[in-house]
Amino acid sequence: xxxxxxxxxxxxxxxVAKAESSxxxxxxxxxxxxxxxxxxxxxxxxxxxxxxTFYAGGTALPKGHGVxxxxxxGGKLVFDExxxxxxxxxxxxxxxxxxxLHEFLVTMGTETNQGAVGFxxxxxxxxxxxxxxTQERDHG
Amino acid sequence: MDKWIRKLASxxxxxxVAELPNASSGAIGAAQAxxxxxxxxxxxxxxxxxxxxPKEVSAIPIDESTYQALQTAAETLWxxxxxxxxxxxxxxxxxxxxxxxxxxTERLDEKxxxxxxxxxxxxxxxxxxxxxxxxxxxxxx
Numbered sequence: 001x002x003x004x005x006x007x008x009x010x011x012x013x014x015x016v017a018k019a020e021s022s023x024x025x026x027x028x029x030x031x032x033x034x035x036x037x038x039x040x041x042x043x044x045x046x047x048x049x050x051x052x053t054f055y056a057g058g059t060a061l062p063k064g065h066g067v068x069x070x071x072x073x074g075g076k077l078v079f080d081e082x083x084x085x086x087x088x089x090x091x092x093x094x095x096x097x098x099x100x101l102h103e104f105l106v107t108m109g110t111e112t113n114q115g116a117v118g119f120x121x122x123x124x125x126x127x128x129x130x131x132x133x134t135q136e137r138d139h140g
Numbered sequence: 141m142d143k144w145i146r147k148l149a150s151x152x153x154x155x156x157v158a159e160l161p162n163a164s165s166g167a168i169g170a171a172q173a174x175x176x177x178x179x180x181x182x183x184x185x186x187x188x189x190x191x192x193x194p195k196e197v198s199a200i201p202i203d204e205s206t207y208q209a210l211q212t213a214a215e216t217l218w219x220x221x222x223x224x225x226x227x228x229x230x231x232x233x234x235x236x237x238x239x240x241x242x243x244x245t246e247r248l249d250e251k252x253x254x255x256x257x258x259x260x261x262x263x264x265x266x267x268x269x270x271x272x273x274x275x276x277x278x279x280x281x
Binding site: 098 | 144152173187
């Protein structure tokens, strides 16, 4: 009897199910809500440790030096040196470790006095806001 | 945007701000995401600055005799608390503004009720007219 070749297709090397893959992007700011400089390297390191521990890895892109013109402030040039960290993961891992991510984002936001921390999951930009404290609002 | 993303955002205590479909596509996507982030942060800083801006102080000119009257009234009403003429005047104005708004609201309510009564009367007249017309057409048939 001739051997029939199995019709079942074996997965190609390094093939991953697309439905399973997700991308998380974190933004590491260079200043606080009043543009005072902060320890960005320390934050970058903490983010990488968190992603490495709970999401199996992450890649911080080299700091890009950007500028854009803010026409609402009379054409003021806004310079930015944000660090982006990409993490390729999946929904299950995101779901299982959401408390860790939340903790990291809230700690970063409060300890470095941010107005908000932004992040992107599967192309959706979201942010956790930190309202101005009464003292900051009343006295600057 | 699927339900899972919305649920995750809610679980993270986050607010969904925008969709950045190219955020995951290489260096250009990263540059776009960084640009979006930077603009968003500047927008929030602007909101912070607006919240911190000193509140408007209204200078209301008053003559000497009014000032004296306010001071005398404040001292008489609260002899131990040291209420200044300005504080008393400020409180009076606030109370008066509330009273005026209250009365205006009452007047509006009365007007509303009057309009509703007119509508009810009109409806009743229309209904009676309809009945009358129906009765006439039945008889003629």
